Amino acid sequence: GNSVTQMEGPVTLSEEAFLTINCTYTATGYPSLFWYVQYPGEGLQLLLKATKADDKGSNKGFEATYRKETTSFHLEKGSVQVSDSAVYFCALRGSRNQFYFGTGTSLTVIP
Amino acid sequence: GAVVSQHPSWVICKSGTSVKIECRSLDFQATTMFWYRQFPKQSLMLMATSNEGSKATYEQGVEKDKFLINHASLTLSTLTVTSAHPEDSSFYICSATGQGATDTQYFGPGTRLTVL
Numbered sequence A: 001g002n003s004v005t006q007m008e009g010p011v012t013l014s015e016e017a018f019l020t021i022n023c024t025y026t027a028t029g030y031p032s033l034f035w036y037v038q039y040p041g042e043g044l045q046l047l048l049k050a051t052k053a054d055d056k057g058s059n060k061g062f063e064a065t066y067r068k069e070t071t072s073f074h075l076e077k078g079s080v081q082v083s084d085s086a087v088y089f090c091a092l093r094g095s096r097n098q099f100y101f102g103t104g105t106s107l108t109v110i111p
Numbered sequence B: 001g002a003v004v005s006q007h008p009s010w011v012i013c014k015s016g017t018s019v020k021i022e023c024r025s026l027d028f029q030a031t032t033m034f035w036y037r038q039f040p041k042q043s044l045m046l047m048a049t050s051n052e053g054s055k056a057t058y059e060q061g062v063e064k065d066k067f068l069i070n071h072a073s074l075t076l077s078t079l080t081v082t083s084a085h086p087e088d089s090s091f092y093i094c095s096a097t098g099q100g101a102t103d104t105q106y107f108g109p110g111t112r113l114t115v116l
Helices: none
Strands: A003-006 A011-014 A019-021 A023-026 A032-038 A044-050 A056-059 A062-065 A075-077 A086-093 A099-101 A105-110 B004-007 B010-013 B019-025 B030-038 B044-051 B067-073 B076-081 B090-098 B101-107 B111-115
Touching: A003 A086, A003 A099, A011 A019, A019 A105, A023 A032, A023 A086, A032 A062, A044 A062, A044 B101, A099 B044, B004 B090, B010 B019, B019 B030, B019 B090, B019 B111, B030 B067, B030 B076, B044 B067, B076 B090
Parallel strands: A011 A105, B010 B111
Antiparallel strands: A003 A023, A019 A075, A032 A044, A032 A086, A044 A056, A056 A062, A062 A075, A086 A099, A086 A105, B004 B019, B019 B076, B030 B044, B030 B090, B067 B076, B090 B101, B090 B111
């Protein structure tokens, strides 16, 4: 079946530090992969996505590369800001367009 | 971007009563809506998928008679928790996909249900 395993948090970083949040998946076929972000008090928002192997999704300085060989979609950002503090969810889209989410990783960036 | 709203944002009810949660797409037509349940510090778990005008498809283990889903229009889906019990207390989140954009889901802010 489909599942997503995500690095557990919480993660606390200083401003301008490098961020990596690991995500691996199990799926039949080659699903589309997503990172969603949830800011305090708000709903989930799409951060970036990749639809096939070796695709790189990017947005707001965040990047993730679809790695078929390692079934991974790790999220990275070279220099985090306080405004990046949020909960990040890795997800894959199944054959019926349903989404499977990881457990979420809470990120706190301190000045 | 596309906006999805939920109402109410939080609700407290007595055990045995029924609660209805609304999910609306405000600026687009939602051909498909999804309902999720999220426990503290856990992932979102898909409960059901609903397409406008047809019966919802429930995930394995979700009681369809307890969690009634109606998707009567392209902008509104409702989840009714019938005969609620304390174990139904959770955070319920809906999402929607629009015509021609089925690979992106837009999420509502969620509804916190507490059953006493």
